[in-house]
Ligand SMILES: Nc1nc2c(ncn2[C@@H]2O[C@H](COP(=O)(O)OP(=O)(O)OP(=O)(O)O)[C@@H](O)[C@H]2O)c(=O)[nH]1
């Protein structure tokens with residue numbers, strides 16, 4: 001199997017439709033995706049078009065060039081930069097006499113290789129089957145062509161077979177989706193419970209391989225080392241496919257939940273985004289996003305755009321955001337440095353972690369107030385509550401009750417206003 005994979009030699013083909021300015025980068029990205037699938041890229045072809053060629057996606061002249069490149073490099077695979085229609089794949093494979101896949105298949109393959117949890121596996125499989133379903137027609141026609149039959153009888157047999165395959169796949173999608181729903185329901189319950197704790201949620205988002213998981217681990221190391229719950233950080237595309245939530249307890253009884261999740265890439269397949277909706281819901285409910293950027297990548301601004309576009313696509317538009325310009329150790333930028341919403345840092349050598357946390361703090365603990373309260377002695381439970389959930393600066397015992405100088409959530413301040421004797425801030 002592995003042997004077979006290593007022998008894949010591919011020509012990449014892209015169409016720059018209406019002069020998209022991020023076209024060059026998307027081809028580079030396609031090469032990285034191919035590499036992540038152990039495919040050797042032996043040639044690249046691009047074509048500027050104002051309109052896609054409906055039957056073959058590219059023009060006839062380009063098709064000849066692809067054929068020549070395949071021959072020259074003994075290629076056995078052609079990868080298109082966009083999702084192809086079933087008939088385009090069929091026509092291309094017939095004319096090039098070679099396997100043709102698109103960007104979507106590549107991304108789905110990588111996801112399938114990386115999926116470790118049952119939830120991620122189910123999500124990827126559902127997306128793969130949904131991609132396959134409309135493409136079964138092509139399968140039937142190529143079968144028909146192979147057997148050389150064009151008679152009604154043959155076609156009838158093909159159709160029955162197609163219907164059977166289709167039904168089988170639809171049934172499988174239904175069964176897998178059901179299993180997935182159960183898992184998702186379980187996670188939603190967990191999320192609701194967490195919500196009850198009213199801890200603010202901070203989500204790491206960003207382009208794949210930017211260093212999200214490394215930042216998560218750096219924060220765990222600093223604030224929650226007792227829990228051996230580090231996440232996988234690795235130099236590869238889509239190392240993380242599942243959402244992990246960790247509690248980050250700070251010194252003054254404040255805490256937040258930190259979420260690490262799947263990274264983005266441009267043109268993430270639609271089915272995949274849909275299948276991963278439940279995973280991304282965690283991000284949608286965050287109080288603050290940390291947009292992690294690989295600042296050592298000369299194209300980092302493009303990567304920011306891609307992430308923002310993907311966030312928009314999944315309906316996330318108005319969550320306050322801090323930018324973590326990570327991997328700054330590989331640049332000339334002095335670190336650590338904070339400029340507005342940007343923290344220049346390097347998670348791997350642990351530079352700028354404190355600065356990042358202090359930016360997080362100033363945003364998620366905005367609604368904290370300092371005050372003094374006197375809590376009657378028959379309300380002992382409330383004193384314990386504040387000792388656990390607020391930053392108690394001083395405690396003394398007065399005839400009327402326990403006197404606390406504390407910093408607490410605005411909501412708690414409102415709730416227990418009757419005990420407040422002095423609001424400081
Ligand atoms: N030089 C340098 N490398 C870093 C830094 N932060 C992370 N890395 C490396 O970058 C690679 C990717 O890091 P991850 O934390 O796995 O990235 P991610 O954003 O979680 O990636 P995905 O889960 O694949 O989306 C790893 O090899 C890290 O060691 C940094 O500040 N400097």
Ligand SMILES: [Mg+2]
Nearest residue numbers: 212213239240
């Ligand atoms: Mg990761």
